[in-house]
Amino acid sequence: MSPSYDILPVTLVTGFLGSGKSTLLADLLHGDAAKDTAVLINEFGEVGLDHLLVGEVNARTVLLDNGCVCCSIRGELKEALATLFSQRARGDLPPFSRVVLETTGLATPAPIMATLLADPVIRSHYALNATVTVVDALNAAQQRARHPEWLAQVSAADRLVISKSDLADPASVAALARTLAELNPAAEVVIRASASETGDILFAPVISTDLTRRLGRVQRELASGAAFPGFDSATSAEPATECNGPRDEGSYRTWSRDPASLAHRRAMSSLAAPDRPASEDIVSFCMQIDKPIDWQVFTIWFTMLLNRHGAKILRVKGLLSIAGCAQPAVLHAVQHLVHPVLHLDAWPDAQRRSTLVFITEGLARDSVEASYARFRQRLEEPDH
Amino acid sequence: MCGMCGLLGGGNHWSNTIPPVKGANARSQRLIHVALANRVLASYRLKLDDFHGQSFVLSSPTGASELVGDFGQVWRVAEQMLGRSLDPLTLFDVDEATPSPTPPSGDRATATTGHRFADNQSAS
Numbered sequence: 241m242s243p244s245y246d247i248l249p250v251t252l253v254t255g256f257l258g259s260g261k262s263t264l265l266a267d268l269l270h271g272d273a274a275k276d277t278a279v280l281i282n283e284f285g286e287v288g289l290d291h292l293l294v295g296e297v298n299a300r301t302v303l304l305d306n307g308c309v310c311c312s313i314r315g316e317l318k319e320a321l322a323t324l325f326s327q328r329a330r331g332d333l334p335p336f337s338r339v340v341l342e343t344t345g346l347a348t349p350a351p352i353m354a355t356l357l358a359d360p361v362i363r364s365h366y367a368l369n370a371t372v373t374v375v376d377a378l379n380a381a382q383q384r385a386r387h388p389e390w391l392a393q394v395s396a397a398d399r400l401v402i403s404k405s406d407l408a409d410p411a412s413v414a415a416l417a418r419t420l421a422e423l424n425p426a427a428e429v430v431i432r433a434s435a436s437e438t439g440d441i442l443f444a445p446v447i448s449t450d451l452t453r454r455l456g457r458v459q460r461e462l463a464s465g466a467a468f469p470g471f472d473s474a475t476s477a478e479p480a481t482e483c484n485g486p487r488d489e490g491s492y493r494t495w496s497r498d499p500a501s502l503a504h505r506r507a508m509s510s511l512a513a514p515d516r517p518a519s520e521d522i523v524s525f526c527m528q529i530d531k532p533i534d535w536q537v538f539t540i541w542f543t544m545l546l547n548r549h550g551a552k553i554l555r556v557k558g559l560l561s562i563a564g565c566a567q568p569a570v571l572h573a574v575q576h577l578v579h580p581v582l583h584l585d586a587w588p589d590a591q592r593r594s595t596l597v598f599i600t601e602g603l604a605r606d607s608v609e610a611s612y613a614r615f616r617q618r619l620e621e622p623d624h
Numbered sequence: 625m626c627g628m629c630g631l632l633g634g635g636n637h638w639s640n641t642i643p644p645v646k647g648a649n650a651r652s653q654r655l656i657h658v659a660l661a662n663r664v665l666a667s668y669r670l671k672l673d674d675f676h677g678q679s680f681v682l683s684s685p686t687g688a689s690e691l692v693g694d695f696g697q698v699w700r701v702a703e704q705m706l707g708r709s710l711d712p713l714t715l716f717d718v719d720e721a722t723p724s725p726t727p728p729s730g731d732r733a734t735a736t737t738g739h740r741f742a743d744n745q746s747a748s
Contacts, residue, residue: 564645
């Protein structure tokens with residue numbers, strides 16, 4: 241097949257206004273990691289490209305000396321992506337192999353994901369690889385309290401990047417890292433320390449390794465019946481003892497909190513923030529299913545759930561053990577949108593149990609689990 | 625889209641994924657899917673049929689029918705036909721499944737299938 245018709249992976253970079261998206265992308269564009277990459281940004285002026293330019297395709301598209309194609313988005317995203325692919329196919333642009341897409345700070349990621357996942361033209365040429373959300377270490381609490389887009393951006397993330405950590409005190413950065421890990425247990429939290437790690441932050445795989453490792457740990461700890469240290473939501477400003485400290489993973493530090501602890505201790509409790517609006521009722525919980533699932537029964541239940549409650553389901557991510565199938569399947573949904581189901585090569589460990597992390601707004605764990613149990617009981621029994 | 629007949633359908637919907645199960649094929653899996661969906665819909669006197677392996681046809685007892693592309697749309701169209709919500713969080717609930725001592729005369733679900741959960745659901 242011609243490279244012109246490859247399906248190109250897209251990394252979505254989101255984050256609230258002033259969170260540091262452009263700084264992250266500027267670091268990418270100035271380094272070698274941007275080779276073979278097309279970067280769609282909001283404004284050229286914000287990333288300072290003048291000294292990197294080696295050519296100009298048109299007023300909105302330039303070529304950089306590191307082999308990167310950089311485009312500014314005007315108008316419709318769909319049109320921008322389609323035009324980019326056409327130029328690549330015609331040979332007007334170098335045959336880039338991946339795309340980085342910057343959203344505006346006030347955008348919620350779901351409509352952009354809908355374009356990538358559902359638009360018949362775009363989905364034929366692009367596939368959403370990962371959503372990276374940049375979080376401002378200095379202003380996260382205020383943005384969370386005042387702007388619902390902040391929470392939508394955090395919930396949709398596969399990787400959360402804390403920026404401006406050098407400007408904030410370490411204790412507040414650690415507290416923010418812990419809060420983010422609670423809000424989105426399925427995401428990896430990265431405290432950005434230097435420009436050299438930008439390529440890893442944007443392009444390191446999030447499905448095949450991170451998710452299996454993360455959920456594998458959940459499964460092992462749930463299976464062992466390990467007791468998770470308590471966590472008082474009223475005192476969430478201080479790091480909890482079960483929060484894993486920052487650790488070196490490759491070239492950047494990560495900070496994660498076991499989702500399993502949410503399943504045990506905090507499944508039904510709303511997450512606290514100092515000045516959080518009372519209307520927020522975000523819960524994260526981990527749903528485990530011991531018996532391999534019947535795929536058809538699960539899809540009937542899950543499509544019904546998303547149809548009626550999709551707006552309340554900010555995120556679902558996890559591994560499914562399907563009856564008769566040796567490989568785990570990755571389920572990944574943001575509100576009504578479900579990514580194409582992937583089948584991994586192998587389970588992360590011997591605990592081959594379906595594990596789904598839910599982030600919901602006003603949807604209780606008990607009712608979700610009970611609903612699925614009733615569907616299984618009713619639909620998997622022999623027909624009357 | 626079906627390459628043989630040009631029918632537009634929901635072939636790319638995630639629910640159409642065929643797990644790598646030995647002996648499974650797309651056609652049989654789709655028919656099983658439809659049969660299971662009908663166990664939900666029958667209590668509402670709705671019926672789902674496969675349409676050329678590409679779409680579905682959802683039909684009501686009044687003769688209304690609509691072509692739907694995938695399971696993401698089946699439930700939305702079913703709610704439109706019924707004029708009320710289909711909430712999986714209350715569907716098959718024990719309380720709703722328990723027959724009342726004197727069922728209302730319009731208890732169609734009881735009369736047709738024995739699944740007593742349909743008519744008095746509250747909209748969410």
